[in-house]
Amino acid sequence: MLRFMASKVRLYVDHPLGVxxxxxxxxxxxxYLFGVMRLGVGGVISLINSRDGEWDAIVEKAGNKxxxxxxxxxxxxxxxxxxxxxxxxxxxxxxxxxxxxxxVELGAARIMPVRTDFTQSANRIRTDKLQAHAIEASxxxxxxxxxxxxxxxxxxxxxADWPKDRQxxxxxxxxxxxxxxxxxxxxxxAVLIGxxxxxxxxxxxxxxxxxxxxxxxxxxxxxxADTAAVAALTLWQQALGDWG
Amino acid sequence: MLRFMASKVRLYVDHPLGVxxxxxxxxxxxxYLFGVMRLGVGGVISLINSRDGEWDAIVEKAGNKxxxxxxxxxxxxxxxxxxxxxxxxxxxxxxxxxxxxxxVELGAARIMPVRTDFTQSANRIRTDKLQAHAIEASxxxxxxxxxxxxxxxxxxxxxADWPKDRQxxxxxxxxxxxxxxxxxxxxxxAVLIGxxxxxxxxxxxxxxxxxxxxxxxxxxxxxxADTAAVAALTLWQQALGDWG
Numbered sequence: 001m002l003r004f005m006a007s008k009v010r011l012y013v014d015h016p017l018g019v020x021x022x023x024x025x026x027x028x029x030x031x032y033l034f035g036v037m038r039l040g041v042g043g044v045i046s047l048i049n050s051r052d053g054e055w056d057a058i059v060e061k062a063g064n065k066x067x068x069x070x071x072x073x074x075x076x077x078x079x080x081x082x083x084x085x086x087x088x089x090x091x092x093x094x095x096x097x098x099x100x101x102x103x104v105e106l107g108a109a110r111i112m113p114v115r116t117d118f119t120q121s122a123n124r125i126r127t128d129k130l131q132a133h134a135i136e137a138s139x140x141x142x143x144x145x146x147x148x149x150x151x152x153x154x155x156x157x158x159x160a161d162w163p164k165d166r167q168x169x170x171x172x173x174x175x176x177x178x179x180x181x182x183x184x185x186x187x188x189x190a191v192l193i194g195x196x197x198x199x200x201x202x203x204x205x206x207x208x209x210x211x212x213x214x215x216x217x218x219x220x221x222x223x224x225a226d227t228a229a230v231a232a233l234t235l236w237q238q239a240l241g242d243w244g
Numbered sequence: 245m246l247r248f249m250a251s252k253v254r255l256y257v258d259h260p261l262g263v264x265x266x267x268x269x270x271x272x273x274x275x276y277l278f279g280v281m282r283l284g285v286g287g288v289i290s291l292i293n294s295r296d297g298e299w300d301a302i303v304e305k306a307g308n309k310x311x312x313x314x315x316x317x318x319x320x321x322x323x324x325x326x327x328x329x330x331x332x333x334x335x336x337x338x339x340x341x342x343x344x345x346x347x348v349e350l351g352a353a354r355i356m357p358v359r360t361d362f363t364q365s366a367n368r369i370r371t372d373k374l375q376a377h378a379i380e381a382s383x384x385x386x387x388x389x390x391x392x393x394x395x396x397x398x399x400x401x402x403x404a405d406w407p408k409d410r411q412x413x414x415x416x417x418x419x420x421x422x423x424x425x426x427x428x429x430x431x432x433x434a435v436l437i438g439x440x441x442x443x444x445x446x447x448x449x450x451x452x453x454x455x456x457x458x459x460x461x462x463x464x465x466x467x468x469a470d471t472a473a474v475a476a477l478t479l480w481q482q483a484l485g486d487w488g
Contacts, residue, residue, distance in 0.1 A: 105471050142466045180487045219487035222386045227349050230471065231478040238479060243424045243463035
């Protein structure tokens, strides 16, 4: 599936990209390009910055501690995902990283970890690490957009400040007979995935009472939180997103 | 999502389950129950065997090298998934294990690894290890059925022997404009996921020519093979499976 992996090295930079634009590299980027990927002066890579699409760039200077790339030509325009947030409770470290990777591949516009009543306190997150996972996923899957990863907030707080025009799809494994299809409502949406252990009764009651919240069933089997995240994003993209 | 994790220990055994049925434990099972899970004589666990549903069983004998359980009562009947095969090309070890885990959670009836033209020869599989992953996934997610994992076969060979009444959904990332929805055809199905690198042109031509094969698009982004597997199983279950 991953044809981009075989092709040009792709690198995300937090720097404008444009014709003749010169892009300085930090130590980590230089190590990756020149140390790990063995590129040298004259080598060509693809750059993305989440704003200007994908650009070919040529290595002008290559050093151990840095380097300089020169933008040449845009190879693809910016492809932004639909206005879909993924809101999820952190689980075990590697599965949380997995959820972030999959959210990028499946086309979420923003990734928002939330603490719920049943979120294990052991499941701390490092936002910077999760953001790095999002960047790597976009680099590896040929993306031109990297969704921002927010800091952890309490679900209660998030719902209190919720934008009223944004629909919320929540996957409630206790909602026997909940619809398996989303209401066809255009506009901004969010997908909410509970922690292992599900939502607390109080959270469930609150969610069910919210006018913008829609319970959706993910079938008769119990899904891990990471599986539920991928399944829910898939159903949303097919029903309301850009998969059509 | 995983309420079962918090509840009774669940164990798959290759042994009949029924009222008064006595179930001997091998060394590994004894180590898990008595060493790892610290159960002793009188402890109660849940047993599954992929045939007789879920049964409560009580520990009658507990030793380092074995033990005996006594079946008490059936707690749930056998829940078999729809007649859906997951056919996939092995990828990197941990992602192959992941695909097996997700196939069990999402309700595949049979898991079939295939070698395609672009399958990396480095991606060898150990069928016994993958079967163990399937068992663990079913134990952990409250399943009563464990899909069999077949040995690796060549895709060409599999298609040559293909049962003509079984539809095949294949996810072709080059099929621009392919439908995102499945044709509503009842009966047995299979989902086919290519390797990273996709199908070879020859494979793609062959698949497109098969009367029982249906190309489905998984959206405009490039998905890893493991993501594509979860997304495809989700779409099938919602459209034709038991999620309705």
